[in-house]
Amino acid sequence: MKRIISVIACVSAAVLALWCAPVAADRRAASIVVPILMYHHVGNWGPSRADWAPWVVLPEDFRAQMDWLVQHGYRTISFRELIECASRGVAPAGKPVIVSFDDGWAAQCGVVRDELMPRGMRATLFVYTGAVGPAPNGSGYVSWQELRELEAAGNEVQSHTVSHARLTDVLPAQLQVEMQESRRKIEAEMHHPVQALAYPFGLHDRAVMQAARAAGYECAVRADADVSVGEPLQFRMPRLRMGYGEGLQRFEECMLGSAVPALTNN
Numbered sequence: 001m002k003r004i005i006s007v008i009a010c011v012s013a014a015v016l017a018l019w020c021a022p023v024a025a026d027r028r029a030a031s032i033v034v035p036i037l038m039y040h041h042v043g044n045w046g047p048s049r050a051d052w053a054p055w056v057v058l059p060e061d062f063r064a065q066m067d068w069l070v071q072h073g074y075r076t077i078s079f080r081e082l083i084e085c086a087s088r089g090v091a092p093a094g095k096p097v098i099v100s101f102d103d104g105w106a107a108q109c110g111v112v113r114d115e116l117m118p119r120g121m122r123a124t125l126f127v128y129t130g131a132v133g134p135a136p137n138g139s140g141y142v143s144w145q146e147l148r149e150l151e152a153a154g155n156e157v158q159s160h161t162v163s164h165a166r167l168t169d170v171l172p173a174q175l176q177v178e179m180q181e182s183r184r185k186i187e188a189e190m191h192h193p194v195q196a197l198a199y200p201f202g203l204h205d206r207a208v209m210q211a212a213r214a215a216g217y218e219c220a221v222r223a224d225a226d227v228s229v230g231e232p233l234q235f236r237m238p239r240l241r242m243g244y245g246e247g248l249q250r251f252e253e254c255m256l257g258s259a260v261p262a263l264t265n266n
């Protein structure tokens with residue numbers, strides 16, 4: 001089966017997103033391009049924690065970025081919708097974008113409720129199951145109950161492994177557990193298939209990508225926007241990360257990036 005891989009690059013040369021769409025031989029191949037934004041923390045404490053600074057976005061910058069998406073007609077979609085469209089070889093309707101949050105920090109619930117949902121937007125939350133609590137517990141991480149409430153409001157939960165392990169460093173047996181047990185736990189708690197995986201720290205290699213596929217995931221995302229040609233892109237989908245204090249200019253440059261030629265894998 002032929003796979004068509006379409007890539008969009010922004011003017012800063014970072015690639016936004018891509019998808020490998022399996023298409024039947026008698027159907028016209030569709031290129032599906034969806035920018036995927038990656039967030040961790042929204043707050044004003046970036047400079048006080050140098051190790052976290054790359055993963056914090058100022059509230060005013062975050063609000064401006066979400067407003068920009070609304071004003072420019074973007075529609076937030078889920079990985080579920082992206083995968084469903086890819087399986088049919090059609091592009092999601094309108095101007096799709098995915099807004100993703102990693103790690104399952106409890107504060108992300110407030111960001112989704114207060115900033116995304118009033119704007120008619122939805123989020124994908126990549127959680128690692130070892131951190132999620134049985135009930136709101138003050139641990140700093142979300143609970144399954146909170147995640148179920150967010151999903152009932154239109155958001156989705158996908159996998160970020162069990163323990164947030166460095167997947168390129170673990171033994172094959174642990175790699176299998178991180179992939180499979182996380183998926184099993186989320187499916188048991190949320191009652192829907194888990195299709196997407198975010199690599200902790202963005203770390204992945206060929207063995208990790210093969211393990212993700214073998215564990216039943218349909219795609220996986222990295223923590224940067226670098227894309228080099230070689231491996232199937234479906235299991236190393238790039239994401240856009242906004243930095244601390246970066247205003248709208250870079251965000252706009254990336255979102256308005258120009259397309260590069262489609263790549264074809266057989």
Ligand SMILES: [Zn+2]
Pocket residue numbers: 102103160164200201
């Ligand atoms: Zn993470």
